[in-house]
Amino acid sequence: MKTILPFLLLFFCSITYSQTKISGSVVDDNGQPIPGANIIVVGTSTGTVTDFDGRFSLSVNQSPPFSVQASSIGFETVISKVTTNNQTLNFVLIEGTSLDEVVISASRTPERIFESPVTVERIGLKEIKNTTSVDFYDGLENLKGVDVNTNSLTFKSVNTRGFATFANNRFMQLVDGMDNSTPALNFPIGNLVGMIETDVQSVELLPGASSALYGANAFNGILFMQSKNPFDHAGISAYYKQGITSQKAAGDNTYTDFGIRAAHKFSNKFAAKVNFGYLKGTDWAANSTVDKNMEGGTRATNVNYNGVNVYGDIVFTNIRAASGGLGVVPNVNVSRTGYNESELTDYNAESIKADWGLYYRPFEDDFEISYVGKAGTGSTIYQGTNRYHIDGFFQEQHKLELKNKNFFLRGYVVNDKAGKSYDMEATAIQINRAWKSDTQWFGDYINTYVGATFGGATDTQAHAAARAAADNGRFEPGSPEFIAAYNKSINDPNLITGSKFQDASTYYHADGNYNFSHLTDVAEIQIGGSYRKYSLNSSGTIYTDKDGPIDYSEYGVYTQIQKNLELSDALDLKLTGSIRYDKSEFFDGFFSPRISAGLTVNRNHNIRASVQTGFRNPTTQDLFIGLDTGAYVLVGSAPDNLDRFSRTYNISAAGQLAGQPATIDQTGRAGYTNSYTATSALAAAATNNASLLQIANPSIIKPEQISTAEVGYRGKFKNLVVDFSAYYNMYKDFISQGRVISPFYGTVGDNSTSFDAIKNRDYQIYGTYTNAEADVNSYGASIGLSTKLFGDFDLSGSYTYAKLDFDQEKYPSFVTNFNTPEHKFKASFGNTELFKNFGFNVSYRFSDDYFWEATFGDGVVEEYHVVDAQINLLVPSMKSTFKAGATNLTGKEYTTAFGTGFIGSMYYVSWTINNL
Structure with a gap:
């Protein structure tokens, strides 16, 4: 009895606790239901989402009166008051424009795109549903000013404003606040081990430098992917896609992609979710x-x-x-x-990923403690200095975070394993x-x-x-002999x-932010900081770490002040100032300030301007790589790295006849202290003219800096929405990779002994990492237009111009890797409700030709025109959306980079269940 009584008392207390039940619906201004709309009790975390019919019901541990808010991406928010129990609320949301959507990334605080101090692009649930691409990540290529370079079927590299290769370490990608760059490669690997489609809440993208708030790696842009919180999005959702890829080189091959999301809100205090995704196809050969x-x-x-x-x-x-x-014997080069x-390679493209999260709100408000784990493995092809078969690559992340609307504090670890990659x-x-x-x-x-x-x-x-x-x-x-040699290698x-490749590298990261806006009305003030520690562990296969892991760290702190000034009834001015200080243990610290102003005129026009600086620290590869590519040896230029790469070389018969020893030891330091430029050394050897030799001896690497100015305009003219931006970037100490030749004997500049070594091919070619003396600048502009035609038809288009401002004649051997077309045009036309529950969308992309430069090779990427299309049918009774789509409908194959497989067409059908 003593044991049972407390439970009985608890039971009776719970059933006598005041509860208010409410129900209702959410529709748009045409009377169509809005599935997945958020219903929140104002001032609490209590809420739900509407079902496929736009209906909801909710029990609230609170007595009336209180207010309930209904919101959905792309619609204006509406608040209604609850005054009685069992009240019915019927919300009508008026559709807004893309400029009304709320973003967090630009200022680390919620604000409309319309008022953002810098350029920002966004896709949400509506855009994901209507994308003509095969999945949401591929759909990024339809955003204004964005390049998506296709490395392979499962590895896409996102970039903005030029200067990109597939090793895009000028661009950052965050998933729920976690950097998903691989520790070994130090750059994002697309969505290979990222998110599944039914768990995506929104995707935001900041083009250009973002170092003032996000640090060194956000040098040329940053991508934010935000998942759904199980408190707001509970239930089971899933998708299944089946189709084919079609390419001349590889033929027609099956393509399968499916994922499932399960989330449950156990109470107002505890919720959890788990996701699983699987993709399998055949890569572009x-x-x-x-x-x-x-x-x-x-x-x-x-x-x-x-x-x-x-x-x-x-x-x-x-x-x-x-x-x-x-x-x-002729004086010619002969290759094997x-x-x-x-x-x-077998061209197997595969991705298996899972993530899980536990979420706890101890006070039933917005204060939340969460643990999130992510793991993924996959097979793909990566093109860097060579082409690599990434087989069974594995990456995992674990994050612990505390947050509410005013602050967050999180720490996470990222670990990878190379698997059977080669x-x-x-x-x-x-x-x-x-x-x-x-x-x-x-x-x-x-x-x-x-x-x-x-x-x-x-x-x-x-x-x-x-x-x-x-x-x-x-x-x-x-043949058996070939297979045996292949497996051995x-x-x-x-x-x-x-x-x-053998790798098990790790980095540890912690960052936090506090917003003081709830404490003062003078201005919105934020402070924050981050710390990261790298532990490189490739066992000497990538880095010079054969004797043990290489550890190093970096940190940064920042602050931002934002002030809104109401100048008159028709004029509002928003001023933002940010500054960040970052320090790597190898380099002096750097300050990265940003100042911006946004003037809103008559609530429908916003003019903005900003100036900022940014920087990026040399990457782990820039510092510690020690990799023999076959054509040359890559040696990073961290001071303690130069002598860790060491090798014994055989001297030619001609060299030995001239009195040189049979073997000689050389370290990577020779590439930086005793070297000629590769182009001059090869030209001198071919013509037997020592006067052509040019001493290289590149300097040790240091951080790269950028100064950028940007102006923009956003405006609404009845049904027409305009978004324009223009920028000018100036780079200093531009990080570059050069080719040098170090003779095995002699000192560069002697034009005798060292030249004999060059002629006898007694030398090593090194790929070195340094900073260019050349001034490198770039500029460009983008404009996006969107409107509605014939009532409910959506029409949008964008044009992007990008130009490199660099004196190539003055520095003929300098490689910038600008790698972006001068002109890009994109357009889409569709209707989400052509007739009841049926929609369609067609998109078009144009890129003019451009010259691709990378360590793998250089060559022209021809201009291309791509048309994608999809139709979709909503079946509310099944809580399902059916979709059929095709990419590259014309079938004309194209590439986005030199040396990759040509991109063919994809045809697919999909079934998505309960994705609200």
Whole structure:
């Protein structure tokens, strides 16, 4: 009895506690129901969402009177008062414009896009439902001013305002406040291990520098992906997509993508959710046989052929030098025969991801404690210095966060594992060498060439005979010998003898922010800061960490003051000032200020201007890489990194005849202290003219800086919405990567001994990381227009202009990697309610041609025109949306970068259940 009585008392107390029941509906101004609208008791966290019929019911532990708010993205918010129990509330929400949508990213505080001090793009639930792309992440490519470079089917790289490669470390990507850059690679890998579609609440994107609030990595833009909170979005939702990918090189292949979200609000104090997503398809095959050296021809006509998507043929030598200077041997470079990419990968594209969260509100208000965990694995292709098969890559994140509307404090850890990933170029090289060493292959080539020449063969005939003899017995793709050599290489993490990446790097991050607006009416004041510690652990396969992990850290603090001034009934002025200080343990600290002003005229027009500076610290690769790519060795320029890369080299016969030792030890420091520019050294060797040599000796790297000015206008003219922005960027100490040649003997500048080393090919080519002396600037503008036609048809379009301001003639060997088209145009036309519950959307994208520069290779990306389309049907009785869509409807294949597979078409149907 003593045990039962307390429970009985608790039970009777609970049933006598005051409860108010309310119900009702939410519709738009045309009387159509609004599914997924938020219903919140004002001043509390108690709430629910409407179902597919726009209806809701809610029990509130509160006695009337109190107020209830109804809101939905793209509509104006409405508040009604509850005065009695069992009251029915019928909300009518008036549709707003894209400028009325609320964003948080621009100022770290809620504000309408219309009033944002800087350019911001956003997609929400409505845009995700109506996107013509196959998923929400691909849909980012329809945003104004945004480039989405397709690395592979499951790895897309988002960028704004130029200066991008697939290793886009100038751009930051946050998922629920967590940076999802990989610790090993130090840049985002798209949505490979990101979010599933039914858990996406909103996506916001800030183009350009955002260092004043977000630190060093937000140098050229930042993407925010926010998931649904289980307190606001409970229930089970799911989607299933089935279709095909169609490409000339790979054919027609099945594509499957599904995900499920389960969330439950156990009480006003506790809620939880879990998500799971799976995607499987066949990647865009890359099969370009264009000569990467730009010497032209094919393997049959070019003895030094190096195909773009042919690997192993990067290994070459000057056969006259290799012969000891025999006059009968021509002074030409000859490369080994390589393997096609399709022979080195299975093109499997796969993504498996899951996340879970526990959310606790101890006081039943907006104060929340949460734990979130994320894990994902996948297979894709990544193009960096070489092409890499990312197989079984794994990344996990764990976050603990405390927050309410005035502050947040969170800490998280990000860890990755490379899985069975490998370098396809290195794999091809090792397969060739497993069959026959480079020395033996070139020896066979030279001996056969000489014999054929003495036998009366022409030069072309002699080269053909030499390659046939040298390749005799070569491992054929698919043969047992080929498979054995392939498996041996991809499982060997020693990049001298194998091609496997081995990594288990980690970073730890903490950041916090406090908004004092509830304490003072003078201005909105925020302060915040962050701390990050890296622990690089690639076992010497990527970084120079073969003797143990490399640890280092950085931190930053910032403040922002924002003031609204009502100048008159028709004029409002919003002033914002921000400044941040960041410090890496390797460099002096930097201040990043931002000042902006926004003038609102007659509530429908906003003019804004801002100036800011930003910076980015050298990445983990810039500092600590020590990677042999086959063509050259990448050596990061952290002071204690230069001597950690060390190798013993064999000296040529010619060098030994001149009195040099048989072997010599050289460290990566030589690339920075005793080197010529690669272009001048190769030109000098080819012409036997030492006067062409130019000393390189690049400086040790330091942070890159940017100063930017931006103006913009947002306005409403009846049904027409205008959003315009223009910017000018000025870069200082632009971080760049150069190619240098370090002789094994002699001192650069002596023009004798060091030149002999160059002529004898007794040297190492290094990829070095430094800062350019050149002034690099860029400028551009974007304008977006949207309106409604014929009542309910949505029409929008945008144009973006981007231009590099750089004197290429003055610095002919300097590479900026600007990599963005000068002109882009995008448009969409659709209707969310063409007739009852049926909608459609068609989008168009144009990009003019541009020149792509990257470590993998340089080349023209041809202009392209892409049309995507979808139709969708809402079935309220099934709480379902059915969708059929196609991307690249014209079927004309295109690329967004040099060296990748051509992008074909995708056709799919999908079924989404209960996605509110």
